[in-house]
Amino acid sequence: DAGITQSPRHKVTETGTPVTLRCHQTENHRYMYWYRQDPGHGLRLIHYSYGVKDTDKGEVSDGYSVSRSKTEDFLLTLESATSSQTSVYFCAIRPDRGVVNTEAFFGQGTRLTVV
Amino acid sequence: AQKITQTQPGMFVQEKEAVTLDCTYDTSDPSYGLFWYKQPSSGEMIFLIYQGSYDQQNATEGRYSLNFQKARKSANLVISASQLGDSAMYFCAMREGRDSSYKLIFGSGTRLLVRP
Numbered sequence: 001d002a003g004i005t006q007s008p009r010h011k012v013t014e015t016g017t018p019v020t021l022r023c024h025q026t027e028n029h030r031y032m033y034w035y036r037q038d039p040g041h042g043l044r045l046i047h048y049s050y051g052v053k054d055t056d057k058g059e060v061s062d063g064y065s066v067s068r069s070k071t072e073d074f075l076l077t078l079e080s081a082t083s084s085q086t087s088v089y090f091c092a093i094r095p096d097r098g099v100v101n102t103e104a105f106f107g108q109g110t111r112l113t114v115v
Numbered sequence: 116a117q118k119i120t121q122t123q124p125g126m127f128v129q130e131k132e133a134v135t136l137d138c139t140y141d142t143s144d145p146s147y148g149l150f151w152y153k154q155p156s157s158g159e160m161i162f163l164i165y166q167g168s169y170d171q172q173n174a175t176e177g178r179y180s181l182n183f184q185k186a187r188k189s190a191n192l193v194i195s196a197s198q199l200g201d202s203a204m205y206f207c208a209m210r211e212g213r214d215s216s217y218k219l220i221f222g223s224g225t226r227l228l229v230r231p
Contacts, residue, residue, distance in 0.1 A: 031217065042119075042206055042221035043160075050214070058218065090160065094217065103150055104219055106160035 003027045006091050006107040013114055019078040021110050023091030025071075031094040032074040033104065034058075034066065036087040043090060049074055081114045088112070118142065119209050119222035127228050128197045135182070136192040136225045138207030148210035149190040150219065151181065155203040163205075166190055194227075202229045 003026035013019050023032060030051050035043040035058075045058030047066040055066050063085060067075045078085055091107040120139045128134035140149065151163040166174045166181045174181040182191040194201055207222040 033218065035221075040223055042121075042223040043208075043219075044221070045218050048218055050216075056216070059220075088158070092160075092219075103162040103165055105162070106152075109158050 004091060004093055004105060004107040006089075006110050008110060009108065010111045011113070013081050013112070015082060015114055016080050019081050019112065019114075021076045021089055021091075021112070023074045023076070023107060025074075025093050027093075027095070028071050029093045030071070030096050032068065033092040033094070034064075034074065034076045035090045035092065036060065036085075037090060037109070038087050046076065046089075078112075081112075083114050086112060086114045118211075118220050119207055121207055121222035121225050123225045124223075125226045125228070127230055128194075128201075130199060130229055130231050131196055133193060133195045134197055134227065136194070136205050136207075136227065138190045138192065138222060140188050140190060140207075140209045142188075142209065142211070144211070146213075149181070149183070150208040150210070151179070151190075151192045152206045152208060152221075153201075153203045154206065154224075155200075160206075164192070197229045199229050199231060202227060 005024045007022045033048040034046040037043045044060045046064050049055045049068045065077045089110045092104040094104045118141050147168045149166045153161045164174050164176045164179045166183045173183050178195045180193045204224045204226050206224045208219045
């Protein structure tokens with residue numbers, strides 16, 4: 001258990017509404033990631049963070065923003081949700097062990113449905 | 116272009132037999148890492164095994180081994196003595212970047228079903 005908590009675990013929202021997903025970790029790791037998982041696509045990186053207020057875009061960042069004001073929290077916001085953003089969202093952390101090839105640990109996922 | 120390719124959307128294997136899940140990758144970086152994750156029906160992502168590009172030996176972790184063929188850019192996962200609990204989605208992933216730019220790129224996955 002890497003101490004990762006995602007909230008909410010399930011959410012149904014209407015098109016056009018803003019939505020924020022939260023990822024909370026208890027171990028003060030620098031690196032945090034948001035992925036989305038869709039059938040046939042595996043996991044695709046949305047945004048990632050390498051420290052407080054340090055974030056960067058992944059391969060599918062359009063329509064998403066992130067914030068990291070504290071080490072332990074990484075927030076993903078859909079400014080105006082669309083049906084194409086219906087997906088399962090995973091947060092991940094990568095322990096900073098001073099070795100580049102450490103594995104990432106994942107949260108339990110958030111199932112988001114946009115109707 | 117696909118950086119991680121898993122060509123088997125679904126596979127069956129008989130319990131107690133071995134199975135190989137294919138993964139090919141594309142990178143020009145001489146330093147990279149390859150990972151396999153398992154996702155059971157409950158949805159969590161479970162790290163299985165890792166192979167570094169400079170590792171001389173193929174990685175092994177219990178019943179899991181990674182058949183790393185660098186020249187062919189393949190990193191196939193071999194599961195020996197399959198168990199019913201091995202039924203799951205399996206994802207191959209490759210590390211891109213270092214330190215602050217580190218990210219994992221995933222393949223589309225292979226669904227494995229173990230038959231009793």
